[in-house]
Amino acid sequence: MLTWRLVTPEDFPLLARWLAAPHVARWWNHETSVEAVQRDFGPSARREEPNEDCLAFLDGAPLGLVQRSFWHDYPEYVEELAPTMAVPARAMTIDYLIGDLADVGRGIGTRMIRSALEHLWVSHQDAECVIVPVHADNIASWRTLEKVGLTRVAQGELEPDNPIDDRRHYVYRIDRPRP
Template identity: 45%
Template sequence: MELAFVPLRRADFALLSRWLTAPLVSRWWAEPADLESIEREYGPRVDGTDLAPTWIVHLEGRPVAMIQWYRYSDEPEYLAEVGQFLPVPDNAVSIDYLIGAESAVGRGVGPAMIDQLVRLQWEREPDTGDAVVPVHADNRRSWRALEKAGFEHLTDAELDPDNPVDDRRHRIMVRRRPPR
C-alpha cells in the first residue's frame, strides 16, 4: 500500500474540518470542527511552535487520513494520568489518528499508516522509546488497527474519555521499540 505522509498545512484545515464532522470520526474525536477552532488547535503545529508533528496521509495520491505523533514528556498531565496504570518512560510517545475518507475505511489503511509512522519516527528520532496509545475500550476499530500494526494490549485503565458521552474504560496498547 503506497502511503505518503505530508506535513499538515493550513490549506488542509477545511478538509480536516469535514473529516472531524464525519460520523465515523466525530464519534471518537469529539473536538470542535469549525475553522477557527482548527486554527487554534493545529495552527501552532503548522507554525512549528507546537512540538506534535501532524501529517495528512495520502493513499495513491489522495488525502485520506490524519496522524500525529507526540512525546509524553511534552504532555505531563497526560503522562501522570496514564502513568497511574502503566509505567510510562519519559521518552515514550503516543499517536492520534483518524481516517477521514470513507473510501479508505476497511482497506487496511489504519494499520499501515500506524506501522509506517511508528517505524519512520523511530528512525528519525532515535532517542524515542515505546509507543503507548490509550484507546477507548468500545473503539474496537481503533484498537484492532493498533494490534494489526504490532501493538499489544498491556492493561486496562480508567481515563478521561475524548468524547464526554463515553465512560472511562480504556485499553492501553503498547508497541515496544526494538533494541537499537
C-alpha cells in the same frame, strides 16, 4: 504508496471536513468551525508546539491524519496515565484517523498505522516505545493496533475524548524494533 508530510494551514479545510465526518466525530468529538481548527491545529502547523500533525497520502490522495508526540511534553497526560502504568522517559504516543468513510474497513488504516510507526522510528531516533490509550469500545482502533504489533499492556480509567463515553481505556505499547 503511502507518503507523509506535516500539516500546514492550507490543510485546515480538509481537517475540518474529516473531523465532521460521523465515523471520525464519534471518537474525536472535535469542533469543526474554521476558528476551532485554526486554534487546535495552528500551533502545530506553525511548529510552536512539540507535537507533530502528519498527513498520510495514499497514491498522492489525502488519506488520514496521525498526530505524534512525546508523552513527557504533555505532563498532564503522563500524570493521568500514571495510576495505570509508568511512562518511560522517551515514550511517544500517536492518535490517528482515516478521513473518508470509503477508506474504512479495507485494511488501509492498518497500512497507515504501520507506515506511521516506521516513519516515527526513523524521524525520532530517540523514541524508545509508543504507548497508545484507546477507549475500550473503539474496537476497530485497538484491533488495528494489535494487527501492527502493539500489545495491550494495561487498562484503566482515563478521560474520554467524547463525553458520551465512560472512562474505560485499554493501553497499547510497542517498543522500538531491534536492528
